[in-house]
Amino acid sequence: MADGFAWTTHAAHIGLLPALVRTESWAAELPDDAQATRVSLIRLLALYSMYPSLLRHLVRSTRRILELGLRDTIQDNPPVWTAYLELEALVTERSSSGEADLEIRCYNPTCRKVDTQNSFSSCSSCFTTSYCSAECQKEHWKSGHKVECKALKSLRLEGKAPPVSAEDYGFATKLVIDEIGRRKEEIVRVWREDKPARTPVVSLNFFLDDPRGVLVAGSPSKYPPQGYSEFRQVREMWEDVISQDIHREHVIVGAYLPHGSTGKLHFLWLGIDDRLANDDSLSVVEKLVKTVELM
Ligand SMILES: [Zn+2]
Numbered sequence: 394m395a396d397g398f399a400w401t402t403h404a405a406h407i408g409l410l411p412a413l414v415r416t417e418s419w420a421a422e423l424p425d426d427a428q429a430t431r432v433s434l435i436r437l438l439a440l441y442s443m444y445p446s447l448l449r450h451l452v453r454s455t456r457r458i459l460e461l462g463l464r465d466t467i468q469d470n471p472p473v474w475t476a477y478l479e480l481e482a483l484v485t486e487r488s489s490s491g492e493a494d495l496e497i498r499c500y501n502p503t504c505r506k507v508d509t510q511n512s513f514s515s516c517s518s519c520f521t522t523s524y525c526s527a528e529c530q531k532e533h534w535k536s537g538h539k540v541e542c543k544a545l546k547s548l549r550l551e552g553k554a555p556p557v558s559a560e561d562y563g564f565a566t567k568l569v570i571d572e573i574g575r576r577k578e579e580i581v582r583v584w585r586e587d588k589p590a591r592t593p594v595v596s597l598n599f600f601l602d603d604p605r606g607v608l609v610a611g612s613p614s615k616y617p618p619q620g621y622s623e624f625r626q627v628r629e630m631w632e633d634v635i636s637q638d639i640h641r642e643h644v645i646v647g648a649y650l651p652h653g654s655t656g657k658l659h660f661l662w663l664g665i666d667d668r669l670a671n672d673d674s675l676s677v678v679e680k681l682v683k684t685v686e687l688m
């Protein structure tokens with residue numbers, strides 16, 4: 394599942410989630426590993442729900458499951474039910490922030506019609522775009538998708554995930570900052586117990602076992618997330634942050650976002666809160682710690 398992102402989005406689009414829930418009627422006849430696979434797939438969808446390109450399909454799928462009365466059918470199956478409730482809670486929480494356009498729209502930029510009847514079909518080559526009509530697909534193909542589609546397809550053949558779009562990355566970044574705000578007391582407590590010498594660092598790691606994200610008040614190199622294999626890349630990114638002197642006046646946030654078979658680390662930073670900027674009685678580190686407290 395190296396190409397996790399495109400695959401997951403396409404699977405959600407064509408109705409993977411209602412299909413998984415529907416299999417409950419013959420769950421008793423399924424082998425144990427099929428049961429485990431259902432739970433893993435639900436968690437995979439939960440993990441990727443931080444990206445609007447998948448979230449918009451999940452909003453639709455969960456609504457549909459409710460409307461069809463399928464939700465009640467899984468209540469007596471604890472592993473599936475727990476995974477489903479977790480997914481549903483994440484979808485509700487993330488879709489109610491109002492930060493992203495969660496309509497499913499025609500990818501032809503001159504159209505952008507909303508898919509109200511669940512009738513759009515995807516590009517059968519890259520699975521990442523969908524259209525209201527064959528005309529729109531043709532128009533978008535000529536106006537640029539031809540090149541983009543080829544690039545996406547060759548990435549898939551190489552087993553690589555396509556890049557995360559600016560919209561998806563922006564939304565995920567906002568979620569990371571929100572999560573830090575929500576858990577600031579825990580973060581500040583850890584920092585105060587083990588005072589950072591130079592700069593406070595916090596990492597938020599999202600992976601299959603914990604789609605909501607595991608928060609660590611410390612450097613990502615100190616607590617590598619599961620399945621993490623690119624240490625060199627982290628070191629280089631970290632050295633980049635330091636060489637630009639960003640660490641001197643910013644809280645550094647390492648976010649390990651789901652991407653393909655492993656994930657991708659991003660660094661974000663938070664500057665000192667304006668209210669503290671002129672307070673000479675505080676050290677830079679203390680100002681940064683207080684900045685998170687004020688969030
Ligand atoms: Zn395509």
Ligand SMILES: [Zn+2]
Nearest residue numbers: 499504525529
């Ligand atoms: Zn269209």
